Each structure stands twice: as C-alpha cells, then as structure tokens.
Amino acid sequence: MSEKYDVVVVGGASAGYAAAVAASHAGAERIIVIEKAPRDEVGGNCRFSKMGFRTVHEGTDDLFEMLNADQQDELRGKFKVRPYxxxxxxxxxxxxxxxLVDPELARTLVEDSRDAxxxxTELGHKWLAWQQPVDRDGVLEFPPGxxxxxVGGGLxxxxxxxxxxxxxxxxxxxxxxxxxxxxxFxxxxxxxxxxxxxxYEIEAKTVILASGGFQASAERRARYLPPGSDLMKVRGSRHxxxxxxxMAIQLGADTSGQWQGGHASPIDASAPNVEVNNNVNRYAYPYGIxxxxxxxxxxxxxxxxxxxxxxxxGWAVARQPDGVAFQIYDQQANGMYPDAYRAAxxxxxxxIRELAEKIGIDPTALERTVNEYNNSVNESVPYDATVEDxxxxxGLTPPHSNWALPINQGPFRAYKVTGAITFSFGGLKTNKDGQVLNTSQKPIRGLYANGDIVGMFYHNYPSTSGMTRNVVFGGRAGAHAATEAGR
Incomplete structure (x- = not known):
C-alpha cells in the first residue's frame, strides 16, 4: 500500500501542528500528521507541562490585553510586568x-516571537498569566519574559x-x-x-520531522548524556x-546543539520514572538552600x-551522591513556593538538628552548613523578591547570589528532590526556514525539522523559549514546505 501527500508531519505535538497548520495556510492541500502514540497520549511533552511562551512585549498594558476575559476580571488593577x-x-x-546558540536562529526566534x-491568538489560542507573581502591596508583579x-496548559x-x-x-x-x-543525502x-x-509507504513532496528529542530512551541517554543519565527520571512523554x-542522521543530516546536554530540572524524588506531571516540580530553591x-x-x-x-x-542534583538532594527552608519562604508544592x-x-535526623543527614554536618550560610548573609542589602536583589x-562557596535570608525561623522544612530530564539539546541542524542541512551544509530537499529534534540549545536555555521556537520555526518550516510541495 502506498499513499501520497503534499506534506507529511512526523509528530503530533505543538511543533508538528504549528508546521502543519502553517503549511495549510500556505496552500498545501494534502497534509497528514503521523503520531506513534495512541490518541489519548498524543502531544509529546506538552501533555505533561503547565506550559509558557517567551515573547517580547511592551509591558503591563500590552500583555494584559492578551489575557482571557476571566483573568482580566481577576487581575484588573493588580497586574504588573516590566517590558521584555x-x-x-x-x-x-x-x-x-x-x-553558542546559532546567531541566525537566535535572531529569527527573537524577531518573530511576538508575531508567532x-x-x-488569531487561530483561537487563549492566554493566561501562568507564572507565580510576587505580591507587592496588592500589586502582582510577574517575571517579564x-x-x-x-488556557488549559500543555494538554x-x-x-x-x-x-x-x-x-x-x-x-x-x-x-x-x-x-x-x-x-x-x-x-x-x-x-x-x-x-x-x-x-506501508507514504509518498510525500515534503516531510517535516517534529518527533521530539531522545530523552525517553535510556539507551540513548547512556550513549550521549553524562554518566548515570540512563537512570534519570523523564519529565515528559515516554514516546x-x-x-x-x-534515521535523519543516517541519511547524512548534520547535527547541532549540545549532545551531552539537555533540559533537566529538580523534581520530587518519589516521582514516577516517566511521564511526570507538574505537581512534582520543585522550583523554590532560590529562597532556601x-x-x-x-x-x-x-x-x-x-x-x-x-x-x-x-x-x-536538575543536572546539579543528578551529580550528587545517590542522585538526590534536600531543599531546606524556614518560615520566611512561605509565599514563595510555586503551586506544585501544594501537592508535596x-x-x-x-x-535543624531534628530535621537532619528525620531526613537521614548527619545533624552536625547540616547544622554546620546552615550556620555557615546564616553567618554569611549580607543583611546590609535590602531583600526584594521582585528583582534579582x-x-x-x-564569601560563601558555592555562592548564594540573591534573596539570601537566614534560615532561623522554624518550623523548618525539607523536600527530597532528584534531577529529571525534559528534553535533549542535541539534534538536527536546520536553517531559519526549518530546512534540514546535510553535512555539506546544503538543504536536503524535501526535508524539514522543528521542535526538540532540532539542536539549538547549549548548556541551558531561557525557560519557555522552546515553546516559542516551535511556533516561530514551525510557521517558517510549514510555509516553506508548502511552497516546495507546490512547485
């Protein structure tokens, strides 16, 4: 059996659908999205993410107008955000x-982020202010980027x-x-x-690969990522x-991104091994030790x-003995816990001595660490949770650069965490139109890629920029693929 399509998209999450919809708008008539997951598991990592988008904007009034009506009613007169x-x-x-980020891809991502x-929004997506704000005298200040x-999160x-x-x-x-x-080639x-x-075979004038990274494969994690990565939990889809x-590399596609790197964050140590939801995220660490x-x-x-x-x-945690750590807080951290901590x-x-005994750490060692930290806090600098203060x-090693408050107001809390990988950074090399380049740096005709299968990031990434990337380059890849298919 053989079928024929103008555009075949491999992967049914946001990266694939942004490309497929853009291809349709650009004139492609027969478009199919191929997804190896069953229908109730379609969506890749998006299904397990609370989800945000990083975009340039002009500040409070600009973004307030983009929020859905219910949240506008809730936040009217209280919403504040600096321009980004x-x-x-x-x-x-x-x-x-x-x-190390490719300058052409970076420039395109930035320049096109708001248009994306x-x-x-024109297509019908609706928006919420989703990050935890800082409450300053009743005004809620959101992180600008x-x-x-x-609405509805990633799912x-x-x-x-x-x-x-x-x-x-x-x-x-x-x-x-x-x-x-x-x-x-x-x-x-x-x-x-x-x-x-x-x-069976599907003939296509153009193929867009949007099947994600390799992070859910323990074998590939062991092959590419740092030692012990095969034992890490996977904060996302098993697919x-x-x-x-x-397959694309075997054809002769070139690669980019950091192959020994990826998005890895701290989560509850008792979380499942794969398909982890947002309730296990543990991101309050800047406000304790x-x-x-x-x-x-x-x-x-x-x-x-x-x-x-x-x-x-998550990498810093994964490198520790047994791949675990404990986040330590006192009562001054109340109000700084993201929503996920409610499930913990x-x-x-x-x-502190009693806390150490309960979590299985030598009490003298933990008391020494807390005392060293407390005695180093620079109390001459005002505390301000709304900025990097x-x-x-x-003189502390490692440093604690912002928001340092002595841990001295009990009861004290400890959360056991481990490192979990969300997506891998190594992937295919593309140009700004999503065309996959071969090792001779020429586009492989008919082949495009978008999303985590593209190698763009190194060492780290600004949170939520990956989702914006999916739409920016999905739009470009879909439009270019449709044009190529119509020739």
Missing part, C-alpha cells in the same frame, strides 16, 4: 547558552492545535510509527510507517525516544530567577 525587549531576549539566549504569539501560557494547547488542524482538513493518524525515511520523498494494519532523529546527603551545599541556588536556572539545576508533604522539624551570602 528584543535586546532582553537576545541577551538571555546568548548568556545562558554561553554564546499573535498568529496563535515568561508571562503567557495557554489544552495540544487539543486546541488538533481542533484547528481538523477544521483545516489536516489528518491525524495515531498508533503509527515511522520505520524509515525514504531518501538520501540530497532528497527525501516520503516515509515508511508501521501502523495497526502493518507496514520521545529518538529513532527518527537517528539545597544540600546533598552529606549535608553540603553544591550550587548557587539563587544565581538568577529560577526561569533561567531550573533547566540546569515536606519533612518538618522545630530545629544582590542580597548574597558573602
């Missing part, structure tokens, strides 16, 4: 990737994309796994798939296993706002 400029976004990308959000999230986003696709006549075929890409002409009825990425099982601190908990550090903090049951005690722990 193109220069801010570009600086964040350059800094956290240590200057406006396009989604990461305000907008879709709501996926279902809205599918609804839009259905209205455009885009076919979604689930329980169907790509087993081969038809083509060579210069040209791709379709895919071979394994569906419920067996193996993102990387075989389509390998984190210690390993020896009672030692091991990273700068407050280097930046957590939206710039959470995706690398911390260990509590009236003294520079209130540090003087």
């Amino acid at each position: 400029t193109k220069e801010d976004f570009a600086s964040d990308l350059d800094r956290v990737t240590k200057g 959000i406006d396009w989604m 990461t305000v907008l999230g879709p 709501g986003l996926v279902e809205q994309w599918i609804k839009i696709g259905n209205e455009l006549g885009i076919e979604l075929r689930t329980d169907t796994r790509v087993s081969s890409i038809i083509g060579d 210069n040209r791709v002409t379709g895919v071979i798939v394994d569906g419920p009825e067996g193996r 993102n296993t990387g075989e389509v990425l390998d 984190s210690v390993n099982i020896n009672g030692d601190r091991f990273f700068d908990e407050s280097e930046r706002h957590r939206t710039y550090t959470y995706a690398k903090t 049951t911390p260990v509590e005690a009236d003294s 520079g209130r540090n722990a003087v």
